[in-house]
Amino acid sequence: MKAPCPICKKVVLWEGNAFRPFCSERCQLVDLSSWLGERYRVPDETPEELTGFPVLGDDREGMERD
Ligand SMILES: [Zn+2]
Numbered sequence: 001m002k003a004p005c006p007i008c009k010k011v012v013l014w015e016g017n018a019f020r021p022f023c024s025e026r027c028q029l030v031d032l033s034s035w036l037g038e039r040y041r042v043p044d045e046t047p048e049e050l051t052g053f054p055v056l057g058d059d060r061e062g063m064e065r066d
Pocket of ligand 1: 005023
């Protein structure tokens with residue numbers, strides 16, 4: 001049985017292929033990294049209010065010195 005690799009579309013033998021349905025370890029890793037990339041992209045959409053915090057400490061210190 002032969003099947004096309006989902007990554008590079010190269011037709012490879014299914015039998016004895018340790019990386020099926022991929023043609024090679026390289027394509028298997030490409031698929032895995034793209035899948036992980038999509039997973040990691042989800043928490044990246046955090047609201048901006050969580051990334052920028054106000055710096056109030058410096059102002060208070062300056063006022064006390066004066
Ligand atoms: Zn491939």
